[in-house]
Amino acid sequence: AQSVTQPDIHITVSEGASLELRCNYSYGATPYLFWYVQSPGQGLQLLLKYFSGDTLVQGIKGFEAEFKRSQSSFNLRKPSVHWSDAAEYFCAVGSGGTSYGKLTFGQGTILTVHP
Amino acid sequence: AAGVIQSPRHLIKEKRETATLKCYPIPRHDTVYWYQQGPGQDPQFLISFYEKMQSDKGSIPDRFSAQQFSDYHSELNMSSLELGDSALYFCASGNSGGPLNEQFFGPGTRLTVL
Numbered sequence A: 001a002q003s004v005t006q007p008d009i010h011i012t013v014s015e016g017a018s019l020e021l022r023c024n025y026s027y028g029a030t031p032y033l034f035w036y037v038q039s040p041g042q043g044l045q046l047l048l049k050y051f052s053g054d055t056l057v058q059g060i061k062g063f064e065a066e067f068k069r070s071q072s073s074f075n076l077r078k079p080s081v082h083w084s085d086a087a088e089y090f091c092a093v094g095s096g097g098t099s100y101g102k103l104t105f106g107q108g109t110i111l112t113v114h115p
Numbered sequence B: 001a002a003g004v005i006q007s008p009r010h011l012i013k014e015k016r017e018t019a020t021l022k023c024y025p026i027p028r029h030d031t032v033y034w035y036q037q038g039p040g041q042d043p044q045f046l047i048s049f050y051e052k053m054q055s056d057k058g059s060i061p062d063r064f065s066a067q068q069f070s071d072y073h074s075e076l077n078m079s080s081l082e083l084g085d086s087a088l089y090f091c092a093s094g095n096s097g098g099p100l101n102e103q104f105f106g107p108g109t110r111l112t113v114l
Helices: none
Strands: A003-005 A010-014 A019-021 A024-026 A032-038 A044-050 A056-058 A064-068 A073-078 A087-094 A103-105 A109-114 B005-007 B010-013 B019-024 B031-037 B044-050 B053-057 B064-068 B074-078 B087-094 B109-113
Touching (some): A003 A087, A003 A103, A010 A019, A032 A064, A044 A056, A073 A087, B010 B019, B019 B087, B019 B109, B044 B064, B044 B074, B074 B087
Parallel strands (some): A010 A109
Antiparallel strands (some): A003 A024, A019 A073, A056 A064, A064 A073, B031 B044, B031 B087, B064 B074
16 A cells, blocks of 8 residues: 655755655555645645656646655655745655546655744 | 535534535545545545545544535535544646646635534
C-alpha cells in the first residue's frame, strides 16, 4: 500500500529565510507526487506535481521540489519565505492506473513564519 | 476560471440525523473524489467516481453512500451521524483525459455533529 511520511509536524522560519519541507513516500511503482498547501479552514491548493521527466519541478508561488528515487523523497523548497507562506503543507502520492487519482496524504507540516 | 463548487459550505446536524453534501465538478471533468479531513488530520480518501460509476473506494463507513449523476455532480449521503463524523469534507474533480491524478479541490463542507 502506498504511504507518505512528513517527518516535521511544525516548522518555524524567519521571513526571507530558505525553506525545505521533507516528504518520504512508499509506493511500488513510479509514483505520482504532489504538494498541496492549505490555509486555515480553506481548501487544498496544488503547488506542484511530479509525474515523470525532470526530477526538479517548479511550482507556483516560487516553490520547487526535487524527486529523488534513491531516497524515496520529494522535498519541497523555497529560497526565500514570505509571511504569506504560513500555512499547512501536505505531500501526497497518487495511485494512478485505473483508480484515476486516489491520493494518499502525509500528516502535513505546519509552517510558521516569523517577521 | 470555474472551480469545484461544494454546498453547503457549513452544516450543523444532531447525532443520528442525516446529511447530504453536494459537489459540482469543473465543467468537462468526468471524475469526482471525496475526502474527509478530521480536525488536525490529513485528508482521507473516501470514494471516487468516473463517468457516473464508482471507480475506487477507501475508508468510507457503511453509513455513507455516494453517487455521481448524469450531469457529473456528486452527492455524499451520510446517515446515523456520529460525533466522529464532524470534519471537513472535500470534493475534488479531475479530467480522465488530462494528466493522471491532477485533482482540483473544492473549498470543502464543514460538517459539525452535535
